[in-house]
Amino acid sequence: MAMDPITLATLAAFPDQLAAHFAVVPAAFRRWNPPSWEGMPSEHFNAVEQLCHVRDIEVDGYHVRLRRTLDEDHPVLPSLDSEALAGARGYAAADPDAALGAFRRARAHTLSLLADLPAPQWRRTAVFEGYGPVTLQGLVHYLCSHDQQHLAGLQWLLGQIHSPGHRPR
Numbered sequence: 731m732a733m734d735p736i737t738l739a740t741l742a743a744f745p746d747q748l749a750a751h752f753a754v755v756p757a758a759f760r761r762w763n764p765p766s767w768e769g770m771p772s773e774h775f776n777a778v779e780q781l782c783h784v785r786d787i788e789v790d791g792y793h794v795r796l797r798r799t800l801d802e803d804h805p806v807l808p809s810l811d812s813e814a815l816a817g818a819r820g821y822a823a824a825d826p827d828a829a830l831g832a833f834r835r836a837r838a839h840t841l842s843l844l845a846d847l848p849a850p851q852w853r854r855t856a857v858f859e860g861y862g863p864v865t866l867q868g869l870v871h872y873l874c875s876h877d878q879q880h881l882a883g884l885q886w887l888l889g890q891i892h893s894p895g896h897r898p899r
Contacts, residue, residue: 732847732849732852733844733847733852733867733870737870737871737874738841738844738870740874740877741837741840741841741870741873741874741877742837742841744837744874744877744881745830745833745834745837747881748781748784748830748833748877748880748881748884749830751881751884751885752777752780752781752826752830752884754888755777755884755887755888755891756891759777759887759891759896760776760777760778760826761776761777761778761779761822762776762777762887762891763776764887764890764896769886770883770886771879771882771883771886772879772880772882772883772886773812773813773883775812775816775821775883776887777826777884777887778821778822778824778826778829779816779821779822779824780880780883780884780887781824781826781829781830781833782816782819782821782824782829783812783815783816783821783880784833784876784877784880785829785830785832785833785836786810786815786819787810787812787876788833788836788837788840788873789832789836790810790815791810792840792869792873793836793839793840793843794807795807795856795858795869796840796843796844796866796869796870797843798856799854799855799856799866799869800843800847800851800854800866802856804855804856804857805856805857806856806857806859807856807857807858807859807864807869808859809858809859809860840873844870847866851866852865852866852867853865853866853867854866856869858872
Protein backbone atom coordinates (compact mmCIF):
# COMPACT_ATOMS: atom_id res chain seq x y z
CA MET A 731 0.00 0.00 0.00
CA ALA A 732 1.29 3.47 -0.87
CA MET A 733 0.95 6.56 1.30
CA ASP A 734 -2.48 8.16 1.25
CA PRO A 735 -2.66 11.35 -0.84
CA ILE A 736 -4.29 13.46 1.90
CA THR A 737 -1.34 13.03 4.26
CA LEU A 738 1.17 13.93 1.54
CA ALA A 739 -0.93 16.94 0.51
CA THR A 740 -1.14 18.03 4.15
CA LEU A 741 2.65 17.79 4.48
CA ALA A 742 3.06 19.84 1.30
CA ALA A 743 0.62 22.53 2.52
CA PHE A 744 2.16 22.86 5.97
CA PRO A 745 4.94 25.40 5.20
CA ASP A 746 2.36 27.91 3.94
CA GLN A 747 0.06 27.19 6.89
CA LEU A 748 2.93 27.64 9.33
CA ALA A 749 3.92 30.93 7.72
CA ALA A 750 0.31 32.16 7.79
CA HIS A 751 -0.14 31.24 11.44
CA PHE A 752 3.15 32.91 12.37
CA ALA A 753 2.21 36.05 10.39
CA VAL A 754 -0.82 36.73 12.60
CA VAL A 755 1.25 36.68 15.79
CA PRO A 756 1.72 40.37 16.65
CA ALA A 757 5.36 41.40 16.19
CA ALA A 758 5.63 42.44 19.85
CA PHE A 759 4.67 38.89 20.91
CA ARG A 760 6.76 36.74 18.59
CA ARG A 761 9.37 36.11 21.31
CA TRP A 762 6.94 36.38 24.22
CA ASN A 763 6.56 33.55 26.73
CA PRO A 764 3.27 33.26 28.62
CA PRO A 765 3.24 33.28 32.43
CA SER A 766 2.16 29.62 32.36
CA TRP A 767 2.47 26.91 29.70
CA GLU A 768 -0.45 24.91 31.13
CA GLY A 769 -2.51 23.46 28.28
CA MET A 770 0.09 24.08 25.56
CA PRO A 771 -0.44 21.35 22.91
CA SER A 772 3.15 21.42 21.65
CA GLU A 773 6.60 22.00 23.14
CA HIS A 774 6.84 25.08 25.35
CA PHE A 775 8.29 27.41 22.74
CA ASN A 776 7.35 30.95 21.78
CA ALA A 777 6.34 31.71 18.18
CA VAL A 778 9.89 32.20 16.83
CA GLU A 779 11.14 29.15 18.70
CA GLN A 780 8.28 27.11 17.20
CA LEU A 781 9.64 27.85 13.70
CA CYS A 782 13.15 26.81 14.71
CA HIS A 783 11.92 23.65 16.35
CA VAL A 784 9.88 22.56 13.33
CA ARG A 785 12.90 23.21 11.08
CA ASP A 786 15.27 21.19 13.24
CA ILE A 787 12.89 18.29 13.81
CA GLU A 788 12.44 18.08 10.03
CA VAL A 789 16.18 17.99 9.30
CA ASP A 790 17.74 16.33 12.34
CA GLY A 791 14.74 14.18 13.16
CA TYR A 792 12.65 13.13 10.21
CA HIS A 793 15.22 13.34 7.42
CA VAL A 794 17.45 11.01 9.42
CA ARG A 795 14.59 8.75 10.49
CA LEU A 796 13.14 8.40 7.00
CA ARG A 797 16.52 7.79 5.38
CA ARG A 798 17.57 5.22 7.98
CA THR A 799 14.24 3.39 7.70
CA LEU A 800 14.69 3.22 3.93
CA ASP A 801 18.38 2.21 4.05
CA GLU A 802 18.76 0.03 7.16
CA ASP A 803 17.10 -3.12 8.44
CA HIS A 804 14.82 -2.26 11.37
CA PRO A 805 16.91 0.62 12.82
CA VAL A 806 16.35 2.17 16.22
CA LEU A 807 15.45 5.84 15.70
CA PRO A 808 16.27 8.07 18.66
CA SER A 809 14.12 10.94 19.84
CA LEU A 810 15.66 14.40 19.94
CA ASP A 811 16.01 16.60 23.01
CA SER A 812 14.15 19.67 21.80
CA GLU A 813 15.11 21.86 24.74
CA ALA A 814 18.80 21.06 24.33
CA LEU A 815 18.59 21.88 20.60
CA ALA A 816 16.86 25.17 21.40
CA GLY A 817 19.65 26.21 23.74
CA ALA A 818 22.50 24.99 21.56
CA ARG A 819 21.16 26.63 18.42
CA GLY A 820 20.03 29.88 19.96
CA TYR A 821 16.34 29.68 19.13
CA ALA A 822 15.61 32.69 21.35
CA ALA A 823 17.66 35.01 19.09
CA ALA A 824 16.92 33.33 15.75
CA ASP A 825 15.80 35.13 12.61
CA PRO A 826 12.25 33.89 11.95
CA ASP A 827 12.44 34.50 8.18
CA ALA A 828 15.63 32.46 7.93
CA ALA A 829 14.12 29.66 10.04
CA LEU A 830 10.99 29.56 7.90
CA GLY A 831 13.02 29.59 4.67
CA ALA A 832 15.21 26.74 5.89
CA PHE A 833 12.11 24.82 6.92
CA ARG A 834 10.53 25.28 3.48
CA ARG A 835 13.66 23.87 1.84
CA ALA A 836 13.76 20.98 4.31
CA ARG A 837 10.12 20.09 3.72
CA ALA A 838 10.67 20.14 -0.05
CA HIS A 839 13.50 17.66 0.50
CA THR A 840 11.22 15.46 2.64
CA LEU A 841 8.57 15.41 -0.07
CA SER A 842 11.14 14.56 -2.75
CA LEU A 843 12.43 11.71 -0.58
CA LEU A 844 8.89 10.30 -0.33
CA ALA A 845 7.87 10.86 -3.94
CA ASP A 846 7.17 7.77 -6.01
CA LEU A 847 8.27 5.21 -3.42
CA PRO A 848 7.10 1.70 -4.35
CA ALA A 849 4.58 0.09 -2.00
CA PRO A 850 7.10 -2.25 -0.29
CA GLN A 851 9.16 0.73 0.87
CA TRP A 852 6.23 2.13 2.86
CA ARG A 853 6.15 -1.10 4.88
CA ARG A 854 9.82 -0.95 5.95
CA THR A 855 10.10 -1.04 9.73
CA ALA A 856 12.01 0.68 12.50
CA VAL A 857 11.72 1.22 16.23
CA PHE A 858 11.02 4.86 17.07
CA GLU A 859 12.12 5.78 20.60
CA GLY A 860 9.06 6.76 22.60
CA TYR A 861 6.66 5.30 20.01
CA GLY A 862 7.79 1.72 19.52
CA PRO A 863 7.72 -0.33 16.30
CA VAL A 864 6.74 1.71 13.26
CA THR A 865 6.66 1.50 9.48
CA LEU A 866 7.86 4.21 7.13
CA GLN A 867 4.21 5.01 6.50
CA GLY A 868 3.67 5.36 10.26
CA LEU A 869 6.64 7.74 10.52
CA VAL A 870 5.08 9.97 7.88
CA HIS A 871 1.83 10.06 9.86
CA TYR A 872 3.80 11.01 12.99
CA LEU A 873 5.46 13.83 11.05
CA CYS A 874 2.07 15.09 9.90
CA SER A 875 0.79 14.88 13.48
CA HIS A 876 3.83 16.85 14.67
CA ASP A 877 3.04 19.57 12.14
CA GLN A 878 -0.52 19.83 13.41
CA GLN A 879 0.67 20.05 17.03
CA HIS A 880 2.68 23.14 16.11
CA LEU A 881 -0.19 24.85 14.34
CA ALA A 882 -2.18 24.16 17.52
CA GLY A 883 0.72 25.55 19.57
CA LEU A 884 0.69 28.81 17.61
CA GLN A 885 -3.09 29.06 18.02
CA TRP A 886 -2.67 28.40 21.75
CA LEU A 887 -0.10 31.20 21.97
CA LEU A 888 -2.53 33.51 20.14
CA GLY A 889 -5.21 32.57 22.67
CA GLN A 890 -2.85 33.57 25.47
CA ILE A 891 -1.82 36.79 23.72
CA HIS A 892 -5.42 37.84 23.21
CA SER A 893 -6.46 37.08 26.78
CA PRO A 894 -7.06 39.85 29.32
CA GLY A 895 -3.77 41.23 30.56
CA HIS A 896 -1.80 40.17 27.49
CA ARG A 897 -3.47 42.20 24.76
CA PRO A 898 -1.13 43.48 22.02
CA ARG A 899 -0.49 47.19 22.20
